[in-house]
Amino acid sequence: MKLLTLTLITAFISITSQNIMAQDAKRGATLYKTCVQCHGEDGMGDPSQQAPKIAGQYDWYIISTIKLFKEGTDRKNPKMLPFIKDLSDQDIADLAAYVSQMK
Numbered sequence: 001m002k003l004l005t006l007t008l009i010t011a012f013i014s015i016t017s018q019n020i021m022a023q024d025a026k027r028g029a030t031l032y033k034t035c036v037q038c039h040g041e042d043g044m045g046d047p048s049q050q051a052p053k054i055a056g057q058y059d060w061y062i063i064s065t066i067k068l069f070k071e072g073t074d075r076k077n078p079k080m081l082p083f084i085k086d087l088s089d090q091d092i093a094d095l096a097a098y099v100s101q102m103k
């Protein structure tokens with residue numbers, strides 16, 4: 001019984017830590033659908049929206065930038081804010097994983 005409990009606990013920990021740590025680019029691809037209208041399907045940006053190219057950007061840069069926009073003190077962007085204000089840290093990490101691997 002003890003062994004079973006231990007096995008279950010170990011399995012549980014490895015599953016949850018995976019969920020917390022791993023950046024899920026597939027989930028990021030789904031989340032990215034809301035960004036397409038400005039940054040483009042391929043992340044190349046859109047001059048008419050003054051939206052910069054973000055494809056292939058480092059994931060740490062994307063994560064820290066989105067968080068800055070979310071806080072709205074150092075970087076402000078009223079146009080993008082509605083699309084990012086409700087993203088969780090996990091959402092942002094997944095988005096960054098997806099965007100950083102775009103060519």
Ligand code: HEC
Nearest residue numbers: 034035038049050051052054062065076077079080083095
């Ligand atoms: C309504 C248009 C719009 C939408 C939708 C939008 N963005 Fe943006 N985004 C912009 C604009 C405009 C900028 C440039 C703002 C600035 O630098 O002040 C920007 C900047 C960025 C930057 C910083 C780029 C850099 O080089 O500094 C990142 C990263 C980014 N957006 C990611 C996203 C993600 C991820 C989404 C979807 C969740 C998204 N954006 C949705 C318009 C948009």
